[in-house]
Amino acid sequence: xTTVTSASSTLAQSQxxxxxxxxxxxxxxxxxxxxxxxxxxxxxxxxxxxxxxSQLVQYSSVEQGIQQNKNxxxxxxxxxxxxxxxxxxxxxxxxxxxxxxxxxSGGEASWAYEIKEDATGxxxxxxxxxxxxxxxxxxxxxxxxxxxxxxxxxxGTDAPAGTYSIxxxxxDASSRAENVTTAIKGIVESVDWSSGEAxxxxxxxxxxxxxxxxxxxxx
Numbered sequence: 001x002t003t004v005t006s007a008s009s010t011l012a013q014s015q016x017x018x019x020x021x022x023x024x025x026x027x028x029x030x031x032x033x034x035x036x037x038x039x040x041x042x043x044x045x046x047x048x049x050x051x052x053x054s055q056l057v058q059y060s061s062v063e064q065g066i067q068q069n070k071n072x073x074x075x076x077x078x079x080x081x082x083x084x085x086x087x088x089x090x091x092x093x094x095x096x097x098x099x100x101x102x103x104x105s106g107g108e109a110s111w112a113y114e115i116k117e118d119a120t121g122x123x124x125x126x127x128x129x130x131x132x133x134x135x136x137x138x139x140x141x142x143x144x145x146x147x148x149x150x151x152x153x154x155x156g157t158d159a160p161a162g163t164y165s166i167x168x169x170x171x172d173a174s175s176r177a178e179n180v181t182t183a184i185k186g187i188v189e190s191v192d193w194s195s196g197e198a199x200x201x202x203x204x205x206x207x208x209x210x211x212x213x214x215x216x217x218x219x
Contacts, residue, residue: 092187093187093188094187097211101207109206113140113181119140123138133164140168189202
């Protein structure tokens, strides 16, 4: 089933609404001050026409700011909708991607990997800011496999949902460095926007669209 939800769109709309409310408050305050000023002016010494004109120009500027804000909100919504639809076109196509970054959701995250020789070493999982949240010792058998993580950090707390990356430092039986490949290739099953970034679902793995290196029609 295709899933396309946009948290970033909701956030942008919320920020735009807040900005618009701020402009409206300034707009209403200006009207109130100007009206009071006109009502209470000295009939024998009325407001200078140049000053009145200047204040009307300010009034017009606030009004234009409100309208521009509405227009920008519509433009942002249209761009985000178009971007979401462009990612939907990935569904059913085969992609190649760097699978070192994945999505932690519901306390589950997994990375696909491949290694040529049996090896031992360490792994480190980092958050989007690059800070290590979970690490440890590991043994990997030659071939392809999947590394599972339940979201628990080194401090024993649960990591918040979001994107995380993994790295390995491995050595084979002869103490030679052994590279762990985290590239993945497969058919895109769905697109998920719930994390604020487009995440492609491929064979049970969650891959940020920014990690895609190639797209092609399924063979």
